[in-house]
Amino acid sequence: GAVVSQHPSRVICKSGTSVKIECRSLDFQATTMFWYRQFPKQSLMLMATSNEGSKATYEQGVEKDKFLINHASLTLSTLTVTSAHPEDSSFYICSANRLAGVETQYFGPGTRLLVL
Amino acid sequence: GQNIDQPTEMTATEGAIVQINCTYQTSGFNGLFWYQQHAGEAPTFLSYNVLDGLEEKGRFSSFLSRSKGYSYLLLKELQMKDSASYLCAPRTGGYQKVTFGTGTKLQVIP
Numbered sequence: 001g002a003v004v005s006q007h008p009s010r011v012i013c014k015s016g017t018s019v020k021i022e023c024r025s026l027d028f029q030a031t032t033m034f035w036y037r038q039f040p041k042q043s044l045m046l047m048a049t050s051n052e053g054s055k056a057t058y059e060q061g062v063e064k065d066k067f068l069i070n071h072a073s074l075t076l077s078t079l080t081v082t083s084a085h086p087e088d089s090s091f092y093i094c095s096a097n098r099l100a101g102v103e104t105q106y107f108g109p110g111t112r113l114l115v116l
Numbered sequence: 117g118q119n120i121d122q123p124t125e126m127t128a129t130e131g132a133i134v135q136i137n138c139t140y141q142t143s144g145f146n147g148l149f150w151y152q153q154h155a156g157e158a159p160t161f162l163s164y165n166v167l168d169g170l171e172e173k174g175r176f177s178s179f180l181s182r183s184k185g186y187s188y189l190l191l192k193e194l195q196m197k198d199s200a201s202y203l204c205a206p207r208t209g210g211y212q213k214v215t216f217g218t219g220t221k222l223q224v225i226p
Binding site: 032034036043044045046062064091093095097103104105106107108109110 | 149151156157158159160161164203209212213214215216217218219
């Protein structure tokens, strides 16, 4: 079964609004979660590493004031897309490391964001 | 930086065997994942190699050579549902960051 969940699975919003996406690890604790973005027919691009209890680490070119990350507990990380614009429309996917023999990274089902 | 090289597309016949190669150049290498991604969906975990050698798991096997920066995914007894993109993804660094290339789009034909 699924080990990482995301909510919502799909969201449509107006330009200028903010959207919050939740990522939860199910039945395990994740001190580190990752947020990716994927545009159609392109590869997954790592946006940031979310660390429980500390600030997220953003990849080069990702605006931290635009994409707010909060990892408030060992099972929940949130990504807020602030003042969303049509170019932010994308598939946002989170992942978490789970120790199962070796530490394996599992992905959530993704959130499809459409900004009108 | 990271450099990951996989064929863009491959076609294989149902019931056959296909090998998808991946070469990578990274710093701070910790291991390598293979994921399967169907169109419009999130990636699903297939395998993780840390040590050199072949890991077999059912119809799928994955091989790693750390010294050569090379891995392959072997799919046996291909089924139509295996048509998907296959992503080679090295893991690096203290935070165990995973980086993806563009993946290999595999089409299985009857």
